[in-house]
Amino acid sequence: MAESLLFGLAESFISKITSRAVEQASLALGVYNELQDIKNTVSLIKAVLLDAEQKQRQNHQLREWLRRIKSVFTDAEDVIDDFECEALRKHVVNTSGSITRKARRYCSNPLVYRLKMAHQITDIKERFNKVAADRLNFCLQINESDNRVVQRREMTHSHVNESDVIGREHDKQKIIDILLQDGGDKSLSVIPIVGIGGLGKTTLAKCVFNDKSVVESFPLKMWPNSPREL
Ligand SMILES: Nc1ncnc2c1ncn2[C@@H]1O[C@H](COP(=O)(O)OP(=O)(O)OP(=O)(O)O)[C@@H](O)[C@H]1O
Ligand SMILES: [Mg+2]
Structure with a gap:
């Protein structure tokens, strides 16, 4: 079941949100504190995810709750990807001194972009707050580390025969x-x-x-x- 991957998703989301590129972009856009709040809320959710994933089979409401979390993560990842893209664009501008026509069109109105991002971050934050509050409806144990045996993907390299x-x-x-x-x-x-x-x-x-x-x-x-x- 896809919901059993949520703990890993939460872990990678937290590491993404605390990455240097995202932090810098969030500072530049004035939403750094919002992202920190989101990180803290996701940590609260993550702490009970392992137990929730184990108990979901017998509990329909728990399954539904996990589904909602997955949906918020999916949307949140899109927003964070946008941040990374913005950081990359800034890097390109700073290093090459120019940007392509396509990239210029994308960021032609920084104020509109800033407002759009602020709005999306607030929305994600509220949705995370709601699902975090709902965790109290279930008697879930806190477990911060995943001891399950999981098959991790190997790093790839560019060589091919x-x-x-x-x-x-x-x-x-x-x-x-x-x-x-x-x-x-x-x-x-x-x-x-x-x-x-x-x-x-x-x-x-x-x-x-x-x-x-x-x-x-x-x-x-x-x-x-x-x-x-x-
Ligand atoms: N066109 C091909 N001819 C022969 N062998 C192939 C070909 N394409 C892929 N393979 C072999 O099939 C295996 C899987 O290929 P690959 O890792 O590229 O798949 P993938 O779609 O990236 O998989 P994943 O979805 O797991 O990332 C590899 O061992 C690769 O060498
Ligand atoms: Mg592959």
């Missing part, structure tokens, strides 16, 4: 065409590769990453170092 990869030439070329269509490194894009587990998404990304034309067009490349990302 292309002679072992079958039938991906067309997909690879399609992605490369998209990457290079605006003149390579002048555009800032995200290209999702979606599919069921084990389909070959990471392998395809590796093939693109190591392709000669990509190497030539993007002198500076980075392979994500988090197993969540690939």
Whole structure:
């Protein structure tokens, strides 16, 4: 059941919200204290999640409560991703001194962006407060550390033996065409590769990453170092 992953989700959310990039972006947008409040509330929820996950099978209301928490986490992650994006944009502006037309359009009105983010943060904070208050309806024990045996994902690396990869030439070329269509490194894009587990998404990304034309067009490349990302 998806709800049994909530403890891990809460842990990664807290580490995300306390990351340097998010902290800096929240300071710049004047919502640092709000994010700290959210972090404290999520910690309260996290403390009873392991027990809640264990007891949910026999308790419909508990299952419903966990579902609500999952929904808030999903929306909260989107908002935090927005923060990370903003931090990245700032970094690009500070280091290169210029931004692309696309990025400029995105942040053309900083005041509107600031208001929008403040509104979203308040909304998330209130929703977390509500689910945190509801935890008192259940007799849940506090347990801060997960001792269950979980299979953690290995870190990936960018190396691939292309002679072992079958039938991906067309997909690879399609992605490369998209990457290079605006003149390579002048555009800032995200290209999702979606599919069921084990389909070959990471392998395809590796093939693109190591392709000669990509190497030539993007002198500076980075392979994500988090197993969540690939
Ligand atoms: N086109 C291919 N030809 C041969 N082997 C492949 C191909 N694509 C992937 N594989 C192999 O299949 C396995 C799973 O591939 P990969 O890790 O890329 O899948 P994934 O979609 O990223 O999985 P996950 O959803 O778990 O992240 C790997 O051992 C990889 O070497
Ligand atoms: Mg993968």
